[in-house]
Amino acid sequence: MSKQINVALIGNPNTGKTSVFNALTGLNQKVGNYPGITVDKKQGICKLSRGVKAHILDLPGTYSLNASSLDENVVIELLLNKNDKDYPDVAVIVSDVENLKRNLLLFTQIKDLKIPTLLVINMSDVMKRKGISLDVEVLEEKLNTKIALVSTRKGTGIQELKKLIEQYKTLPKKQCLDASTIEPAYFERLQKAFPNQDIYKLWLVITQDANFGKVSRQELDVSKFKTKSTSELKRLQQKEAIKRYQFINNVLKEGQNIDRSKARDLRSKLDRVLIHKVWGYVIFFIILLTIFQAIYDWATFPMDLIDTTFAGLAEWVKSSYPNGGKVTDLVAEGIVSGIGGIVIFIPQIAFLFLFISILEESGYMSRVVFLMDRIMRRFGLSGKSLVPLISGTACAIPAVMATRNIENWKERLITILVTPFTTCSARLPVYLIIIALVIPEGYIFGLSYQALTLMLLYLIGFGMAVFSAYVLDRIMKTNRKTFFVVEMPNYKLPLLKNVLITVFEKTKTFVFEAGKIILAISVILWVLASYGPGEKFNNAEAIVAEQYADLSDAKIDDKVAAYRLEHSYIGIIGKTIEPVIKPLGYDWKIGIGLVASFAAREVFVGTLATIYSVGSATENESIDTIKTKMSNEIYEDGSKVFTFASGISLLLFYAFAMQCMSTLAIVKRETKSWKWPMIQLIGMSTIAYIFALIAFQILN
Amino acid sequence: MITDSSSNDIPLKLLEMGCLPGNEVKLLQLAPFSDPMYLNVNDSFLAIRKETASLIVIEKINE
Numbered sequence: 088m089s090k091q092i093n094v095a096l097i098g099n100p101n102t103g104k105t106s107v108f109n110a111l112t113g114l115n116q117k118v119g120n121y122p123g124i125t126v127d128k129k130q131g132i133c134k135l136s137r138g139v140k141a142h143i144l145d146l147p148g149t150y151s152l153n154a155s156s157l158d159e160n161v162v163i164e165l166l167l168n169k170n171d172k173d174y175p176d177v178a179v180i181v182s183d184v185e186n187l188k189r190n191l192l193l194f195t196q197i198k199d200l201k202i203p204t205l206l207v208i209n210m211s212d213v214m215k216r217k218g219i220s221l222d223v224e225v226l227e228e229k230l231n232t233k234i235a236l237v238s239t240r241k242g243t244g245i246q247e248l249k250k251l252i253e254q255y256k257t258l259p260k261k262q263c264l265d266a267s268t269i270e271p272a273y274f275e276r277l278q279k280a281f282p283n284q285d286i287y288k289l290w291l292v293i294t295q296d297a298n299f300g301k302v303s304r305q306e307l308d309v310s311k312f313k314t315k316s317t318s319e320l321k322r323l324q325q326k327e328a329i330k331r332y333q334f335i336n337n338v339l340k341e342g343q344n345i346d347r348s349k350a351r352d353l354r355s356k357l358d359r360v361l362i363h364k365v366w367g368y369v370i371f372f373i374i375l376l377t378i379f380q381a382i383y384d385w386a387t388f389p390m391d392l393i394d395t396t397f398a399g400l401a402e403w404v405k406s407s408y409p410n411g412g413k414v415t416d417l418v419a420e421g422i423v424s425g426i427g428g429i430v431i432f433i434p435q436i437a438f439l440f441l442f443i444s445i446l447e448e449s450g451y452m453s454r455v456v457f458l459m460d461r462i463m464r465r466f467g468l469s470g471k472s473l474v475p476l477i478s479g480t481a482c483a484i485p486a487v488m489a490t491r492n493i494e495n496w497k498e499r500l501i502t503i504l505v506t507p508f509t510t511c512s513a514r515l516p517v518y519l520i521i522i523a524l525v526i527p528e529g530y531i532f533g534l535s536y537q538a539l540t541l542m543l544l545y546l547i548g549f550g551m552a553v554f555s556a557y558v559l560d561r562i563m564k565t566n567r568k569t570f571f572v573v574e575m576p577n578y579k580l581p582l583l584k585n586v587l588i589t590v591f592e593k594t595k596t597f598v599f600e601a602g603k604i605i606l607a608i609s610v611i612l613w614v615l616a617s618y619g620p621g622e623k624f625n626n627a628e629a630i631v632a633e634q635y636a637d638l639s640d641a642k643i644d645d646k647v648a649a650y651r652l653e654h655s656y657i658g659i660i661g662k663t664i665e666p667v668i669k670p671l672g673y674d675w676k677i678g679i680g681l682v683a684s685f686a687a688r689e690v691f692v693g694t695l696a697t698i699y700s701v702g703s704a705t706e707n708e709s710i711d712t713i714k715t716k717m718s719n720e721i722y723e724d725g726s727k728v729f730t731f732a733s734g735i736s737l738l739l740f741y742a743f744a745m746q747c748m749s750t751l752a753i754v755k756r757e758t759k760s761w762k763w764p765m766i767q768l769i770g771m772s773t774i775a776y777i778f779a780l781i782a783f784q785i786l787n
Numbered sequence: 788m789i790t791d792s793s794s795n796d797i798p799l800k801l802l803e804m805g806c807l808p809g810n811e812v813k814l815l816q817l818a819p820f821s822d823p824m825y826l827n828v829n830d831s832f833l834a835i836r837k838e839t840a841s842l843i844v845i846e847k848i849n850e
Contacts, residue, residue, distance in 0.1 A: 151803045189831050192803060321799065328802050332829075354832075355815070364819050457834045460823050470823070470834075571839065572800050575825060575832040 092141045093173060094133075094252055097162060097197060098181035099190050100148035101450070101576035103209040105129075106239035106585055107181050108145040111249070130173075135253045144173050150189070152196045152291060153324065156491050163295060166200055167288060177203045177255035179248075183210045184219055185577060187343060191230075191335045192328070195263035198232070199287045203258040205233055205251055212238035218346030226342035231259040240582060263334055266290055269327050294320055357578050361451065367458050375545075378442045380538050386434040393434075397427030417613060425609025425693050426602070432689070435519075436512045437594045439481050444589040448581035452477075456573050466553050467560025469493050469571060472502040476552060479509035480545065481593070483750040486511075487757055495571075501559050503757060504767055507750050508552035508743065510545045513689040517741045518544055520692055524718055525734030548742050551774070608683055608690045612657060619655035627651040671740065671776070672733030672783040676720070681740075688746040732786035736779040744775035788812070789828075791844035801839070805829025812845060 098104040112131025129145040146165065147158035154160040165171055166178075178197050182190030187208065198204045206226075214220065223234050233251050237244035266287040267274035277293075278286050360366050404419040446452050452474060460470025471493045479486035486506045493499040510518070518541060526540050623630065631647045652658050653675075660682060661675030668678050676695070683694040695717060720728040745751070751764040758764070789810050797806070805828050806812075815832070816825040822837040 150800060153799055153803065186830060188829060189804060324799060325802050325807070329807050332805065332807060358816060358825075362816060362818065362825070453834075457818055457823060457825060460834075460836070461818055461820050571823065571834075571836045572798060572804070573823075573834040574804075575834055577832075 092135070092139065092252060092255065093176045094141045094143045095165065095173070095175035095178050096143060096145045096181060097178055097193065098148060098207075099150055099183075099186070099193060101574060102148075102181050102183040102186070102190065103239050104148060104181040105145065106582055107179075107207060107209060107237065107245075107248075108143065109585055109588055110237075110239050110242070110245050111141075111143055133249065135249050139253055141249075141252055142173075144175070149193065151193055153294060158491055160295075163291065166197065166202065167291065175202060177205060177252060177258070179205045179207055179252065181207045181209055184208050184214055184221070185210070185217060188332075188335055188339060191338070192331055194230070194232075195331050195334060198230075199262045199264060199266070201260050201262065201285070203255045203260065205235065205248075205255070205258065206230065207235050207237050207248060209237050209239060211236040211244065212241045220344045220346075222342045222344075226338065229338040229342060230263070231261040233258060240580075262287070264327075264331055266327075269323055269330060273323070294324060354577060358454070358575075362454050362458055367454070371455060371458065374446075376534075376542065378439070380534060381438050381442070384535065384538060386438055389434040390431055393427070393431045397423060397430065401427070413617070416617070417610070422606065422610065425606050425696075427693075427696070430598070432512065432516050433594060433598060435515055436481070436598075437590050439512055440590045440593045441586065443478055443481060444586045445581045446477075448579065448585060450576040450578045453573055453575050457575065460571065463553075466557040467498065467501050467563075468505075468553070468556050469495065469498040469502070471571070471573065472498065472556075475502050475506050476509050476549065479506045479511060479552075481512050483507045483509070483511050483747065484753050485593075487750065487753050490757070497560075497563060500758065500763070501556050501563070503754055504559060504763060505552040505556045507745055507747065507767060507771065508548050508555065510548040510742070511747075513687060513747065514544075514548075514741050516689050516692045517684075518738060520717065521729070521734050521737055524729045525731050544738060544742055547739075551743060555770075608687075609693050612679070612683060612694055615657035615660070616652060616655050619651065619658065621654075623654040624651060627654070670783065671779045672730070672736045672787060674728055677728070677733075677737070684741075684744075684746045685748075687748065688741060688744075691741070730787075732783050735786055736783035739782050740775045740779040742775070743771055743778055745771035788846050788848045789843060790846045797839065797842050801833075801835065804831045804833060806843060811848070812843075 096104055096108055108129065108131065111133040131143050131145070133141045133143050135141055144165075146162045149159040149162050152163050152166070154163050165173060166175075168174060180190070180194045180197060182194065194204065194206060208221070221236075223236065227234050233254075235244055235248040235251055237248055239245075267278070269290075274286050274290070277289055281289055361370060401419045401423040404423060405415060408415045446455075455477075456470040456473055458470075459473045463470055463472055472490070475486040475489045478489055483506050486509070487503050490499050490502045490506070493502060522537050522540050526537050529536050531539070618624070627647050627650045631650050653662070657679050658675065661679040664678045664682065665673075665675040668681065673681070680691045680694045684691045717729055718727075745768045751768060754764040754767060755761055789806060789808050789812060791808060807829075810829045813827040814824060815827055818825070818834075823834045824837060824840050825832070825834050826840075827833075
């Protein structure tokens with residue numbers, strides 16, 4: 088059996104921790120969840136040498152062991168629990184060369200837990216340019232550790248790091264700070280109460296209990312220990328920070344030399360423009376515009392390709408197995424159409440994730456937070472709400488989770504509640520197909536009408552999010568102090584590898600998670616559409632033949648299929664809700680789509696695809712693309728189902744309605760009650776209905 | 788230069804990033820309405836709201 092070393096990667100946000108993780112593991116990684124909470128757990132395997140493997144755990148970024156969020160709490164929980172199967176044999180602290188001082192604070196804390204600790208200094212390639220020089224030997228000696236100088240951008244130092252990981256047993260375990268020097272009397276008392284425990288660990292548990300209140304105590308039960316008031320503890324923590332910085336400053340005085348005249352040119356130049364009072368906003372707007380143009384225009388080609396491929400595939404299934412009966416139908420109409428309905432959106436979703444990850448990697452996202460904080464605060468949000476709102480354009484689920492770094496509970500709750508209004512990628516399929524149907528082609532200033540409509544829909548979603556935040560802010564009362572600390576990271580050219588891995592992982596998750604639901608619903612729909620109760624469904628042929636005796640055979644077949652669908656189970660469901668949705672301009676087929684969408688909106692298109700292919704499933708007829716089918720859809724009197732009015736009404740309905748069970752589940756998890764998701768569901772759907780109603784009645 | 792940052796309402800995170808007595812703060816830029824403030828403290832670049840910033844006592848030093 089080969090030996091495996093447990094490695095935990097720990098570090099401040101923005102230090103390139105993930106780049107180091109990617110460099111060590113490549114694509115040998117998987118993202119899961121920590122049990123009970125929804126923090127991403129990223130782990131991977133790295134081959135060291137001679138059959139020695141390292142199991143690498145990428146812990147959430149944190150500035151210190153004093154957690155103030157769920158993500159950060161994961162780190163301390165793990166490090167205090169020796170029995171955890173992921174408890175590290177060695178901790179690798181990733182720091183970046185420019186913020187060594189601050190990064191070392193976390194380093195000293197972890198080292199004081201007596202875990203073998205390695206220091207990685209990332210971005211060593213920019214040292215010279217920034218005028219920084221390090222004396223690694225002095226640093227190693229003073230910090231009692233081994234240091235790997237790494238550049239993930241240039242790909243250097245990774246082999247050395249692997250070697251150091253393998254020799255983790257030789258790492259000295261000396262602590263950096265003797266905790267008892269913080270306040271000798273108090274710590275003496277603490278040690279007496281728990282003679283066999285490490286006082287630093289005890290101290291961490293006590294302060295965590297006071298600040299965060301979530302540490303599972305295990306053997307370190309300090310609840311009986313009479314401790315100090317919160318403000319006194321805080322004073323001690325401040326003292327601890329000062330002591331640690333004293334230690335660090337002493338180390339760096341000898342080990343680091345910074346020539347300030349060379350530093351920070353790019354940052355200040357870029358900042359002067361990117362967070363300028365006017366240009367900052369103009370640039371942000373242009374970036375958004377580019378993203379939407381890309382999603383709409385550039386993604387068209389691969390999408391058309393996928394569309395035709397799947398239509399061809401369904402036809403091929405039909406012609407290859409003409410005698411398969413119901414099974415052939417199920418595969419061609421249920422499964423292939425259903426899968427096609429999701430695969431087609433991969434190009435757009437990938438584009439979206441691409442842009443978001445570039446904005447985050449480059450450091451621009453923090454600037455947007457800075458620019459928008461004041462404006463967002465007026466609506467009861469925080470500048471940090473912008474990140475969830477922007478990532479909400481990919482998917483509300485990670486967006487709701489991204490609200491965790493908003494320190495203020497009220498701001499966080501409001502952000503969670505309004506985030507589902509932003510246009511998530513699941514709405515895209517619906518928007519795209521309806522826009523293609525009802526908005527004319529044509530260009531204005533080089534931008535297509537259709538792209539502009541899409542942009543408008545994003546703005547409407549965003550506007551509604553902000554507006555409802557404003558309303559919620561007025562309704563909800565709070566007396567908690569707000570605070571807001573954002574680090575402004577250095578500008579970096581995004582690493583292609585990181586971006587691609589993110590895009591790949593996120594798209595994959597989206598496709599598989601959403602795909603499962605869509606496929607299941609497609610099959611259920613197909614069954615519901617292919618069977619029906621009673622005479623009317625089973626004797627459709629006879630009834631229709633009687634009614635339309637003078638028509639040609641082909642036309643009769645069409646009528647039969649339509650008649651059958653109308654009297655199938657699904658037809659009955661659609662017909663039942665038709666009176667409610669008629670004023671919005673929808674027929675019962677769209678109604679079926681709406682009902683199915685309450686599980687997840689992206690099934691709308693797939694549902695219509697299934698319904699319409701069932702509807703025209705007569706022999707020898709070629710299978711059209713969904714779009715053609717929809718535009719050919721007419722009422723009994725010959726007028727089109729998808730007109731400008733009903734199209735707009737449908738767009739608005741999808742813009743506002745809460746149609747995503749997964750989001751509701753996440754909101755429940757994050758707010759720990761059903762109250763908020765229910766308010767979301769009812770509130771949003773009511774708004775959607777009212778807006779769709781008004782739009783249709785005016786436009787029609 | 789920071790002279791006092793012991794107010795109870797200052798988040799611990801800020802202290803740990805180096806907002807401690809004796810460290811220098813430099814105001815780099817202000818967002819519209821001069822809020823939030825973009826600062827350089829202890830080699831870290833931070834943005835904090837005016838509200839929080841008003842709790843930190845500083846003393847002007849000449850460079």
